Amino acid sequence: MTDAQIRRLTGWAGVGMVVFSLAQFPLYLMQDPSLGIYDGAAGSKEALRLRQVIFTRVLLDLLLYVAGMVFAAGLSQLIRTANATYGWAASLVMASIGVWLGVTLVANGLEGGLALDAQAPVPDPSVNRALTMGYLLIYNSSIAFVITALFIGAAGYGAAATGVLPPWTRWLAYGAVLLCMAAVPSMYGGPAEPRGFYNAAGWGPVLIANFPPVIWIVSASVLLLRRPTSVVQAASAGSGYGKGKR
Structure with missing residues (x-):
């Protein structure tokens, strides 16, 4: 395939x-939202009611992972082609997306297990509670946010340093990294009852750490689709990034 x-x-x-x-x-x-995290019986009933919704969320995640692997592989190739000196950054992009997708696949399995157990003739409340606790730190808190920060940071740095993306996208990526890391300590808040804003079960970390990376990915995607290859090559040659001066 050509670079374009x-x-x-x-x-x-x-x-x-x-x-x-x-x-x-x-x-x-x-x-x-009124259901308690520790109420396994009520959680099983809710999982039964939303079983199709849960399976749809898992399916959307699987599609996201396929798109994510293609995005990371393409960006890594573009970085290496622009300047082989930054091949380590390209490798870090691929490694971090692999870990990110790996851990979130575990969370998908746990969440899907909620719906499967809820359809049993006699659902086990302890299963619902255990699976819920198992995926909270992956979906809503520290585990996914740390790996997301690594992926966005490596991708933003490598793409900007080689001229694949404009220099300003580096700072957008760094801002997303800082917000992801700001959400990591939310795990110390525990799954508070009732659910608060900044804890492992709250919406705060989700909003803080999910939308900034999405903004960077949107910006990068639009630029990749609209920015001609000739402009990229000129930017790489003229900025000094493509010559390893920074």
């Missing part, structure tokens, strides 16, 4: 990531 084709494919994959990610938020709003 890779840029288009990577850009559309980034668009897919954003679409599949944002499509899940309305589905999470369908849950009853």
Whole structure:
């Protein structure tokens, strides 16, 4: 594939990531916010009511992961092609997306297990509670946020340093990294009852750490789709990034 084709494919994959990610938020709003995290019996009833919604969220996540792998692979290739000196950054992009998708796949399995157990003739409340506690730190708190920060930071640095993306996108990525890291300590708040804003079960960390990376991915995708390869090559040669001066 040519660089232009890779840029288009990577850009559309980034668009897919954003679409599949944002499509899940309305589905999470369908849950009853009054249910307690520790109430396994009520949680099983809610999982039974929302079982199709839960499976749809898992499916959207799987589609997001496919798009994410294509986006990371394309961006890594573009970084290496622009300047082999930054091959380590490209490798870090691929490694971090692999870990990110790996841990969130575990969370998908746990969440899907909620719906499967809820359909049993006699659901086990302890199963619901255990699976819920198992995926909270991955979905809503520290684990995913740390890996997301690493991915966005490596991608933002490597793409800007080699001229694949404009220099200002580096600072947008760094801002997303800082907000992701700001959400990491939320795990110390525990799954508070009732659910608060800044804890492992609250909406605060989700809003703080999810939307800034989405903004960077949207910006990167639009630029990859609209920015001609000739402009990228000129930017890389003229900025000094492509010559390893920074």
